[in-house]
Amino acid sequence: MHQDEGWTDYGAAVLDSFARFKQGAVKDYRVAFSHYPEMNHVEAGVLDLVAEIYPDQFAELDRFRRVHNDFLHVPGRSARLFLFDRLFTHFEQAEAPENSRGKLQDDLVRIHTILDAATGRSIIIMNELFTSTTLQNAVFLGTKIIRAIVDLDLLCVYVTFVDELVALGDTTVSMVSTVEPGDPTTRTHKIVRRPADGNAQAIAIAERFGLAYPRLKERLAS
Numbered sequence: 710m711h712q713d714e715g716w717t718d719y720g721a722a723v724l725d726s727f728a729r730f731k732q733g734a735v736k737d738y739r740v741a742f743s744h745y746p747e748m749n750h751v752e753a754g755v756l757d758l759v760a761e762i763y764p765d766q767f768a769e770l771d772r773f774r775r776v777h778n779d780f781l782h783v784p785g786r787s788a789r790l791f792l793f794d795r796l797f798t799h800f801e802q803a804e805a806p807e808n809s810r811g812k813l814q815d816d817l818v819r820i821h822t823i824l825d826a827a828t829g830r831s832i833i834i835m836n837e838l839f840t841s842t843t844l845q846n847a848v849f850l851g852t853k854i855i856r857a858i859v860d861l862d863l864l865c866v867y868v869t870f871v872d873e874l875v876a877l878g879d880t881t882v883s884m885v886s887t888v889e890p891g892d893p894t895t896r897t898h899k900i901v902r903r904p905a906d907g908n909a910q911a912i913a914i915a916e917r918f919g920l921a922y923p924r925l926k927e928r929l930a931s
Contacts, residue, residue: 712763791832791864807863812841817850824857833858833865848873855881864922871904 760767799820810818816838827833838854839847851874858865859880867874875883883904889895893913915921919928 738844792830793864793876794828794830794833795826795832797825797827797831797833799833799838801836801840813839816841820854824854824861827861827863830917831861831863833867836868837867844871847871852877875905 820838823833839850848871851871855877856876859878875881881900882899885903885905887897887899887901888910889897893910894917
């Protein structure tokens with residue numbers, strides 16, 4: 710094994726030369742490599758040998774790991790990390806003029822693509838789907854999405870104000886963000902496990918920034 714020094718790839722030329730000897734369709738003996746991040750003992754052994762050939766490069770990787778080992782702090786006393794195959798996210802996107810789909814259709818297409826590609830080892834992070842439709846439709850569609858995720862048996866974090874979605878089964882858990890007891894406009898950034906109470910502190914936040922209805926009437930009248 711040698712480092713790539715810009716040598717010519719003769720693979721296409723070799724295949725072209727032997728194409729004349731091909732006699733119909735044959736069995737494909739190529740090995741399909743797994744996309745999982747783990748290594749089996751054979752792959753680990755090969756990597757160990759590569760590290761012996763190129764010790765400088767792997768020493769640099771080891772140095773980077775040691776220097777940045779505490780770079781990503783965990784906000785907790787202890788934590789366990791799930792080794793996932795793919796991480797999917799669904800967040801709000803600005804509507805693009807070249808996209809002829811409406812907001813609701815775009816949400817449905819995007820989440821459908823995610824569910825088609827996700828496996829039981831995937832993670833999905835979503836933020837408030839179906840904000841462009843009615844609450845009744847959001848509950849109906851959100852329930853369909855959550856049940857599809859439950860059927861896949863994967864991990865999902867879904868940030869939503871639709872309380873009806875947190876009690877769809879034993880595998881769904883309600884987590885609620887908290888505020889300062891004496892000031893509902895100040896977030897504590899602490900999330901606790903408890904049933905949703907339907908209190909989003911929206912009125913308190915609107916009043917804090919002068920956006921409550923009485924205050925808006927006063928400002929518009931003046």
